[in-house]
Amino acid sequence: MTDATPPMQHVPARDIPIPAFLSDIARAYLGPGMPSPPYPPIEDKAAWRALVSATDEAVLPFLSGMMAHFQAEVETRDADGVRVYDIQPQGLASDSRGVVLDLHGGGLIMCGGELCRMMGIGSAARLQRRVWAVDYRMPPDHPYPAPLDDCISTYRALLSVVPATDIIVSGGSAGGNLAAALILRARDEGLPLPAGLVLATPEIDLTESGDSFHTNNGVDPGLRSLMPVNLLYADGHDLNHPYLSPLFGDLTKGWPRTILTTGTRDLYLSNTVRMHRALRAAGVSAELHVTEAGPHTGFPGAPEGLAIDEEVRRFIAECLG
Numbered sequence: 483m484t485d486a487t488p489p490m491q492h493v494p495a496r497d498i499p500i501p502a503f504l505s506d507i508a509r510a511y512l513g514p515g516m517p518s519p520p521y522p523p524i525e526d527k528a529a530w531r532a533l534v535s536a537t538d539e540a541v542l543p544f545l546s547g548m549m550a551h552f553q554a555e556v557e558t559r560d561a562d563g564v565r566v567y568d569i570q571p572q573g574l575a576s577d578s579r580g581v582v583l584d585l586h587g588g589g590l591i592m593c594g595g596e597l598c599r600m601m602g603i604g605s606a607a608r609l610q611r612r613v614w615a616v617d618y619r620m621p622p623d624h625p626y627p628a629p630l631d632d633c634i635s636t637y638r639a640l641l642s643v644v645p646a647t648d649i650i651v652s653g654g655s656a657g658g659n660l661a662a663a664l665i666l667r668a669r670d671e672g673l674p675l676p677a678g679l680v681l682a683t684p685e686i687d688l689t690e691s692g693d694s695f696h697t698n699n700g701v702d703p704g705l706r707s708l709m710p711v712n713l714l715y716a717d718g719h720d721l722n723h724p725y726l727s728p729l730f731g732d733l734t735k736g737w738p739r740t741i742l743t744t745g746t747r748d749l750y751l752s753n754t755v756r757m758h759r760a761l762r763a764a765g766v767s768a769e770l771h772v773t774e775a776g777p778h779t780g781f782p783g784a785p786e787g788l789a790i791d792e793e794v795r796r797f798i799a800e801c802l803g
Contacts, residue, residue: 587655658684678801692752745776
């Protein structure tokens with residue numbers, strides 16, 4: 483009889499030093515993370531609403547401080563029933579081409595509303611591009627496919643404003659899941675695909691099958707397994723479906739040029755590396771940037787994070803010609 487238990491490698495408990503060669507700002511990101519509250523039962527929507535509200539309220543002051551020095555013009559649009567923040571950063575060149583369709587992170591349940599607006603302003607400032615930040619619906623009240631429906635509706639609306647060759651789709655973490663799923667679904671629906679795709683430490687495997695979900699568990703200070711959230715989001719659908727876990731989709735047939743970013747302490751390191759290898763195997767032009775000691779959040783504002791921002795700006799400029 484074959485033993486169904488997979489082989490294991492025992493690793494003793496040990497202290498992991500923070501590299502001395504990192505900038506002071508980066509080193510501060512690697513301190514002990516805040517304890518996370520337990521997830522509610524999947525069926526308890528009231529408890530999930532309370533968790534989302536409390537988490538958003540805790541994040542708001544931190545994000546407000548980070549975004550205080552960014553200046554931008556923001557117009558709220560209705561894109562076929564979806565609220566979208568159309569953002570132009572201060573100092574944007576009058577001849578700047580292209581729009582970045584920005585899909586915010588937040589574990590598929592958080593960072594809507596005002597947080598979405600502020601994160602969009604941050605993206606516009608970092609990328610020095612006009613941004614459409616999509617305030618898509620989320621669980622517990624609006625599980626899959628509602629968030630992806632909103633992203634597709636917004637993409638269709640954006641196509642009526644600019645051609646696909648002037649669009650970059652970008653998403654980080656949960657937004658990376660939706661960004662990659664958007665490409666698959668847009669292609670399936672016969673829509674023209676964007677000029678480029680930015681995936682920042684994307685949550686593209688909701689089954690959490692990658693190696694780093696084990697090796698970086700407890701090492702990444704800002705992220706833990708989101709399996710209860712993934713099940714809440716999927717609402718009974720198969721987590722292996724490509725619209726839920728784009729890593730398992732068909733990455734051929736016109737997939738746009740892609741840039742992927744992660745860090746060696748990122749819980750989603752495997753997600754990003756596996757997606758990069760899958761894209762390369764499919765013949766897609768894809769580049770991968772891995773920051774030494776980088777956690778899931780990266781190092782925003784640190785020299786290490788600014789270097790990644792520069793790579794993404796260069797990538798977008800090349801995609802837009």
